[in-house]
Amino acid sequence: MFESDTPQNQSDALGWHWLVDFSQCTKIPSNPLVLEAIMVTAAEMAGATVVQSCFHQFSPFGLSGVVVIAESHLAAHTWPEHNAMCLDLFSCSDKIKAQVAIEFIASEIQAGKVSQRNVTRGELLK
Amino acid sequence: MFESDTPQNQSDALGWHWLVDFSQCTKIPSNPLVLEAIMVTAAEMAGATVVQSCFHQFSPFGLSGVVVIAESHLAAHTWPEHNAMCLDLFSCSDKIKAQVAIEFIASEIQAGKVSQRNVTRGELLK
Numbered sequence: 298m299f300e301s302d303t304p305q306n307q308s309d310a311l312g313w314h315w316l317v318d319f320s321q322c323t324k325i326p327s328n329p330l331v332l333e334a335i336m337v338t339a340a341e342m343a344g345a346t347v348v349q350s351c352f353h354q355f356s357p358f359g360l361s362g363v364v365v366i367a368e369s370h371l372a373a374h375t376w377p378e379h380n381a382m383c384l385d386l387f388s389c390s391d392k393i394k395a396q397v398a399i400e401f402i403a404s405e406i407q408a409g410k411v412s413q414r415n416v417t418r419g420e421l422l423k
Numbered sequence: 424m425f426e427s428d429t430p431q432n433q434s435d436a437l438g439w440h441w442l443v444d445f446s447q448c449t450k451i452p453s454n455p456l457v458l459e460a461i462m463v464t465a466a467e468m469a470g471a472t473v474v475q476s477c478f479h480q481f482s483p484f485g486l487s488g489v490v491v492i493a494e495s496h497l498a499a500h501t502w503p504e505h506n507a508m509c510l511d512l513f514s515c516s517d518k519i520k521a522q523v524a525i526e527f528i529a530s531e532i533q534a535g536k537v538s539q540r541n542v543t544r545g546e547l548l549k
Contacts, residue, residue, distance in 0.1 A: 311500075312509065318437075351475045365477055365488070365489060376437055381545055384440065385440070387500070414542065418509045419502070
């Protein structure tokens with residue numbers, strides 16, 4: 298179910314960015330507070346330090362939200378009409394256990410399918 | 424200086440995600456309000472509808488910030504010690520002029536080099 302890439306050595310990059318597409322989800326939150334709780338919990342389980350968050354409920358449906366962490370951010374957008382959610386987790390620290398966060402979120406929203414890509418960021422410094 | 428991919432047909436995806444790494448920057452903001460103004464202006468120039476934003480200043484330096492837009496989000500993280508900034512812009516609408524936003528931000532922070540990738544999101548619905 299989960300595909301992941303191992304982050305490169307930190308000295309080669311400023312950070313790593315996981316792009317995760319969840320589909321066939323049977324428990325997409327409709328309440329922004331619920332999604333926020335899931336995302337903040339996921340960030341903390343991954344070892345991140347939560348700084349701020351902002352979540353928004355669109356009309357007639359759909360949520361967007363971001364959790365700023367000391368190590369960068371998590372962002373999520375839901376498409377309840379498609380039983381889908383897109384998540385991205387950007388971390389500048391190789392201590393962050395991104396897979397823990399991703400698997401927790403997948404479990405909370407009961408995602409039937411998960412597709413993820415890991416992109417190295419800020420490689421220009423090499 | 425700018426590399427970009429043309430977004431695929433919207434019916435194939437939930438959205439498009441631009442990952443942009445700016446380096447050799449000579450005007451990285453140190454004030455979160457300045458970065459927020461740049462990001463909100465960039466979003467509006469791209470035709471996005473700004474919903475909320477949250478920006479944070481780290482100690483001793485570095486900023487993180489996110490602008491939630493009706494069409495998803497923009498997020499930026501700065502590394503002043505490396506003259507670098509990483510930006511991501513996720514849009515669920517093919518009306519958003521992402522390149523306009525990216526080029527405006529590059530100009531504001533006086534980026535000497537820009538590397539970008541465009542990732543299609545939510546292709547699982549095909």
